[in-house]
Amino acid sequence: MSKPVVAIVGRPNVGKSTLFNRIVGKRIAIVEDKPGITRDRLYQDTDWNGKEFTVIDTGGIDFDEANSITAKIRAQVNMAIRECDLILFLVDSKQGTVPADEETAAILRKAQKPVILVANKTDNFNNNTQFMEFFQLGLGEPLPISAVQGLNIGELLDAVTSALPEPVDAKTGNEAVRIAVIGRPNVGKSSLVNNILGEERVIVSDIPGTTRDAIDSPFFIEDNSYILIDTAGIRRKSRIDRSTEWYSVNRSFKAVERCDVALMLIDSVEGVTDQDKRIAGYAHDRGKATIIVVNKWDLVDKDEKTASRFMEHIRYNLSFLSYTPIIFVSALTGRGMHKVLSLVNYVAEQANMRISTASLNQLMEDAILHNPPPAKKGKRLKIFYATQAGVNPPTFLIFANDPDLVHFSYMRYVENRLRETYGFEGTPLRIVFRRRNTSN
Secondary structure (H helix, E strand, O other): OOOOEEEEOOOOOHHHHHHHHHHHEEEEOOOOOOOHHHHHHHHEEEEEOEEEEEEEEOOOOOOOOHHHHHHHHHHHHHHHHHHHEEEEEEEEOOOOOOHHHHHHHHHHHHOOOOOOEEOOOOOOOOHHHHHHHHHOOOOOEEEEEEOOEOOOOOHHHHHHHHHHHOOOOOOOOOEEEEEEEEOOOOOHHHHHHHHHHHOOOOOEEEOOOOOOEEEEEEEEOOOOEEEEOOOOOOOOHHHHHOHHHHHHHHHHHHHOOOEEEEEEEEEEOOOOOOOHHHHHHHHOOOEEEEEEEOOOHHHHHOOOHHHHHHHHHHHOOOOHOOOOEEEEEEOOOOOOOOHHHHHHHHOOOOOHHOOOHHHHHHHHHHHHHHHHOOOOOEEOOOEEEEEEEOOOOEEEEEEEEHHHOOOHHHHHHHHHHHHHHHOOOOOEEEEEEOOOOOOO
């Protein structure tokens, strides 16, 4: 990364996510008073007194439990430690030093990275004796804070910016394309993210709901820059019975809203479900360029017509995404994955395409000649001219004598002519008829 990186580490429930949210100035990490809420690494850019840096929130390091998730959380923390420039090691000033703190401190001393020892949940900043036992961790004098109340955060950030190296010049190139990976739980979103990134940036598990936050992963390939947003699996509201999952689903929808291209994952074994329709419809309604990614294709028994039959199945069930390309992949084996980013580049270009007013109006004249606008109660729709008002999604304003005369079928006809002429593959179109003031 071009900016220096700060990683927040510590055992579960010492307030890492609360501090992360406090530093970045908004509620990004899910905060709940139970251990194990944060699992993956969350990245967010911020600044203090004009110095920009990136903050990483990590999962709590648990040395007592020996299960697959806690082991993967520790692996995620180790990755954050390796890539950061400075570590904020959080301890709980109320509980004092516990064995997990000592084991974490041993890991950090071996990392040979600058460490600021942060004593969180401090109530009395005048009682220095309560911090004495943290000196045994061998990481210097603890800096007391209260992340919940925002106390001493300025002093902490002063220490952070003083310890950070100067930013490295950012890599030049085109503006990053934001890619949101969306879909139901357990369709392989995290596996697809990891395959693209070439590392286990996101925890992969066959337990549905492993990913709980939307995670931004910037990366470069050749001269192209991207930000990959992995999201929690989106379930039906009736099945969201825990506050943690509610926040996760909310962040997934927000990830769709801030992406440029959505990769809509479909499970090739289960086919298109009603929830797939809802998720894809959410991206469509918000004007997001979309690619349908049929995952787990390696698990399907195939003949020469299997792919075409599955495409028909998708087109029938997701008919409102008729403009969207479909790709068959296996994120686990890598089959077809080399096509994903080239398709992302293509649909991103299509979503940002601009048509000159002259070309657009020539098309409209031809469309009107071949299919005149309809009449309603003896009054005929007259189209005067058209112009493109925006991109991503491409938005067109068509000025007419009376927009109320526009029938849905004619709106679809105009859209079809635009797509036949210019493409716009992978992106929805916005076509708005407006009344032109004909008075002198």
